Amino acid sequence: MRSVTAFAPATVANVSCGFDILGFAIDAMGDTVEVVRSDSEKLRVVSIEGDGGKLPLEADKNTCAVAIQAMLEALQQKVGLDIYLKKGLPLGSGMGSSAASAVAALEATNRLLGNPFEKKDLLPFAIAAEKVACGAGHADNVAPSLLGGFVLIRDYHPLDVIKLPVPEGLYCTLLHPHYELKTADSRSVLRDQIPMKHATIQSGNVAGLIAGLYESDFELISRSLRDVIAEPYRAVLLPGFYEVREALKAAGALGMGISGSGPTLFALSQGKETAQAVAKAAEKIFKTIGLDLDVYFSEINTKGAYVIEEK
Amino acid sequence: MRSVTAFAPATVANVSCGFDILGFAIDAMGDTVEVVRSDSEKLRVVSIEGDGGKLPLEADKNTCAVAIQAMLEALQQKVGLDIYLKKGLPLGSGMGSSAASAVAALEATNRLLGNPFEKKDLLPFAIAAEKVACGAGHADNVAPSLLGGFVLIRDYHPLDVIKLPVPEGLYCTLLHPHYELKTADSRSVLRDQIPMKHATIQSGNVAGLIAGLYESDFELISRSLRDVIAEPYRAVLLPGFYEVREALKAAGALGMGISGSGPTLFALSQGKETAQAVAKAAEKIFKTIGLDLDVYFSEINTKGAYVIEEK
Numbered sequence: 001m002r003s004v005t006a007f008a009p010a011t012v013a014n015v016s017c018g019f020d021i022l023g024f025a026i027d028a029m030g031d032t033v034e035v036v037r038s039d040s041e042k043l044r045v046v047s048i049e050g051d052g053g054k055l056p057l058e059a060d061k062n063t064c065a066v067a068i069q070a071m072l073e074a075l076q077q078k079v080g081l082d083i084y085l086k087k088g089l090p091l092g093s094g095m096g097s098s099a100a101s102a103v104a105a106l107e108a109t110n111r112l113l114g115n116p117f118e119k120k121d122l123l124p125f126a127i128a129a130e131k132v133a134c135g136a137g138h139a140d141n142v143a144p145s146l147l148g149g150f151v152l153i154r155d156y157h158p159l160d161v162i163k164l165p166v167p168e169g170l171y172c173t174l175l176h177p178h179y180e181l182k183t184a185d186s187r188s189v190l191r192d193q194i195p196m197k198h199a200t201i202q203s204g205n206v207a208g209l210i211a212g213l214y215e216s217d218f219e220l221i222s223r224s225l226r227d228v229i230a231e232p233y234r235a236v237l238l239p240g241f242y243e244v245r246e247a248l249k250a251a252g253a254l255g256m257g258i259s260g261s262g263p264t265l266f267a268l269s270q271g272k273e274t275a276q277a278v279a280k281a282a283e284k285i286f287k288t289i290g291l292d293l294d295v296y297f298s299e300i301n302t303k304g305a306y307v308i309e310e311k
Numbered sequence: 312m313r314s315v316t317a318f319a320p321a322t323v324a325n326v327s328c329g330f331d332i333l334g335f336a337i338d339a340m341g342d343t344v345e346v347v348r349s350d351s352e353k354l355r356v357v358s359i360e361g362d363g364g365k366l367p368l369e370a371d372k373n374t375c376a377v378a379i380q381a382m383l384e385a386l387q388q389k390v391g392l393d394i395y396l397k398k399g400l401p402l403g404s405g406m407g408s409s410a411a412s413a414v415a416a417l418e419a420t421n422r423l424l425g426n427p428f429e430k431k432d433l434l435p436f437a438i439a440a441e442k443v444a445c446g447a448g449h450a451d452n453v454a455p456s457l458l459g460g461f462v463l464i465r466d467y468h469p470l471d472v473i474k475l476p477v478p479e480g481l482y483c484t485l486l487h488p489h490y491e492l493k494t495a496d497s498r499s500v501l502r503d504q505i506p507m508k509h510a511t512i513q514s515g516n517v518a519g520l521i522a523g524l525y526e527s528d529f530e531l532i533s534r535s536l537r538d539v540i541a542e543p544y545r546a547v548l549l550p551g552f553y554e555v556r557e558a559l560k561a562a563g564a565l566g567m568g569i570s571g572s573g574p575t576l577f578a579l580s581q582g583k584e585t586a587q588a589v590a591k592a593a594e595k596i597f598k599t600i601g602l603d604l605d606v607y608f609s610e611i612n613t614k615g616a617y618v619i620e621e622k
Contacts (some may be wrong), residue, residue: 154519162522185572196503199510199540200331205518209466210521211473229510
């Protein structure tokens with residue numbers, strides 16, 4: 001085998017009440033990475049498509065190369081590899097763009113090297129890449145992009161990642177408004193200290209969401225999709241946030257929240273028809289607000305990253 | 312039918328990471344209430360056994376009578392009832408003593424009146440009694456005492472109570488040291504503001520605990536039984552807290568925490584043998600510390616309150 005191409009899906013981190021501990025993957029979009037053996041002993045990022053020239057080609061800055069490098073170090077191997085990245089995800093949108101690139105690179109390289117790692121064991125390498133891309137080694141995008149479905153990051157030291165069930169018929173609508181929101185700005189509005197009362201409300205809701213996923217109880221999922229510790233502060237950075245939510249819930253959405261640190265919003269719905277109605281309602285309300293928008297909807301991706309071609 | 316006697320079990324509220332939102336019931340102990348029709352149109356608390364004369368007989372202060380009164384008001388009925396309470400639970404111990412009395416009184420009265428309410432719908436009346444007994448209308452003792460098993464209180468406005476699964480073979484050991492700890496003191500050491508970081512750690516653990524209960528994953532339950540927002544402050548009020556936990560975990564306990572607001576401690580274990588070993592380890596370590604102790608162990612009670620006699 002000389003070349004492997006893999007796909008890794010977009011992801012929604014935080015999921016309202018699951019701030020910093022939950023994420024899920026969606027089928028609609030993702031990044032594609034081809035990894036090809038080369039005669040050199042180096043990692044090279046040969047080309048990046050779809051990033052508008054914004055991403056670095058240097059191996060110590062590019063998220064794909066950093067992830068692969070971490071993997072090769074763990075294997076104590078020196079292998080020459082050429083990396084070809086096709087971005088399917090917009091940068092800095094809150095859909096796990098850097099995570100999808102790193103995960104697709106790892107999935108392809110793992111197969112190319114004869115699967116030295118279990119899928120789950122690729123996670124630390126993807127987290128290392130997130131550290132370079134985002135300044136913090138979060139797992140709430142890379143874990144669902146790699147493993148699929150809803151994923152709980154219970155702890156980082158040691159890493160404790162739990163795959164949760166996905167109710168049949170759960171759909172996600174993603175709303176990507178055409179403006180930039182820097183992760184740093186979205187982080188800076190958060191509070192260092194929060195009321196104890198808010199912590200227990202958040203705990204109750206995340207417990208309700210987990211129970212709702214296990215029970216396929218869409219009403220319980222809907223009641224639980226509330227974030228009191230991050231969203232109230234971030235919503236002020238997102239024009240029309242509460243009007244959009246009202247319109248989407250009126251169209252049948254179970255709930256709506258900020259995808260990652262925004263500006264993309266996500267809504268969950270029961271059934272395809274409702275997800276379509278929610279998408280239409282989103283287009284209408286954003287038109288009223290006067291913001292351009294891309295809307296995607298899809299089922300939850302339950303398989304995570306996968307190989308699409310081997311040569 | 313002239314008389315009904317009902318039993319309601321002891322409960323462990325908080326359950327470490329489930330601070331203020333979780334509770335479970337245990338089979339080992341509980342309160343028993345007999346409710347007898349009388350010719351008067353009044354509620355009377357005729358006798359209380361096992362309280363050392365500490366509990367009030369006045370109908371507007373006694374937790375059984377307050378609960379029944381709330382129920383009768385909802386029914387818009389005037390019924391003369393005599394109440395006989397047998398305390399099986401020590402007062403102010405953190406085992407849901409007032410909750411068990413109120414719940415047993417409601418279970419008995421509901422049957423006596425021909426079951427006008429579904430079991431779950433008795434909850435608001437028990438919460439009203441907790442308000443009188445404890446100064447706060449918490450549901451994390453009354454809900455599991457009434458319904459059995461592990462119960463999540465997701466929200467109070469409106470009340471949202473979710474019964475969670477109980478893994479086969481999950482045992483609880485209760486350690487009741489012979490000293491008093493006032494709930495007010497145990498509350499007063501808590502912080503009004505907590506670090507955001509602690510809130511997300513707590514969320515991760517409670518999410519892990521819920522997933523562990525659904526998956527019957529005892530290892531995950533064990534890893535998740537950590538409380539970072541209340542226990543560190545309360546532990547200082549509990550002599551030998553960390554030594555006791557170390558000894559119990561060495562004996563095989565999945566985890567140990569404070570039952571309600573203490574001073575009783577609870578430990579969870581997989582299997583009866585381990586629960587027995589944990590009980591023995593508890594007796595040994597408390598002897599070393601020099602504190603008298605009652606130890607109980609039992610399976611989780613999954614049926615909640617129940618009628619034991621009708622006449």
